[in-house]
Amino acid sequence: MSEVERPIEDLRSSKGELGSFAGADMSTGLIWGIKRSFLAYLSRMPDLKSSVSGGASVAPELGLYHFPLASSDAYDYGTGQGTLKFQGDLRFSGHFGFLFVMLVDPWVTFDDGLATLSFHDVEADPELADDSARRPMLGLGYPGYVDAHGIRDWQLIPTSLRTEAVSVFNEVYPPGELFEPLHMRVTL
Structure with missing residues (x-):
C-alpha cells in the first residue's frame, strides 16, 4: 500500500507518542481537530473505516489532521x-453505510473581514474534476497572525459550522455549532 493510500491509524487506540504526523513536513499547512465529540463518536463505531490521502496526515493520539499548503498564489500577503x-483527502464511514464524511482539499478564504474554510464539494463534483466546486x-473568527522567521502563523482560530455544510454531518450539528480551532502556517 502506498503512502498516499495508507489508512488512518485506529482511532480507538492511543500510541502514547505526542504529535506524530507520520513524518509529514509540518513547517507549513493547516492543522485541525474537526470536532472532538464527532471523533469520539466515530471511535465507538464497530464498523468505522477511515482514510487519509492526498498529502494529508494524522496524529491519531491527538485527534489532529494536517493538510499541507498547496498554494498561496491567490493570497495577498x-x-x-x-x-x-x-x-x-480525509474520509470517515460507518454506521453500516449511513455515515460518510469526505473532506477534500481545504481552502481558507479571507474577504473583507470574513474568513471561511471550504472543502471540495463532492456532491456537486463527485469526480473531483472541477476545482471551483x-x-x-x-466560518472562522477573523484571526490575527504573527510573522516571524519567514512564516505567517495563525493559532487557535475559532470555527463554527456554516449552514451550507450542515448536511456534511448528516444534520446532526446546527448552523453555528462550534468546531475545533484551526492552526495555519504559510511561508512568507
Whole structure:
C-alpha cells in the first residue's frame, strides 16, 4: 500500500507518542481537530473505516489532521486578503453505510473581514474534476497572525459550522455549532 493510500491509524487506540504526523513536513499547512465529540463518536463505531490521502496526515493520539499548503498564489500577503489552498483527502464511514464524511482539499478564504474554510464539494463534483466546486464549511473568527522567521502563523482560530455544510454531518450539528480551532502556517 502506498503512502498516499495508507489508512488512518485506529482511532480507538492511543500510541502514547505526542504529535506524530507520520513524518509529514509540518513547517507549513493547516492543522485541525474537526470536532472532538464527532471523533469520539466515530471511535465507538464497530464498523468505522477511515482514510487519509492526498498529502494529508494524522496524529491519531491527538485527534489532529494536517493538510499541507498547496498554494498561496491567490493570497495577498500585504492586505491579508485572498485564498490559501491546502491539500488532502480525509474520509470517515460507518454506521453500516449511513455515515460518510469526505473532506477534500481545504481552502481558507479571507474577504473583507470574513474568513471561511471550504472543502471540495463532492456532491456537486463527485469526480473531483472541477476545482471551483467548493462548499463553505466553517466560518472562522477573523484571526490575527504573527510573522516571524519567514512564516505567517495563525493559532487557535475559532470555527463554527456554516449552514451550507450542515448536511456534511448528516444534520446532526446546527448552523453555528462550534468546531475545533484551526492552526495555519504559510511561508512568507
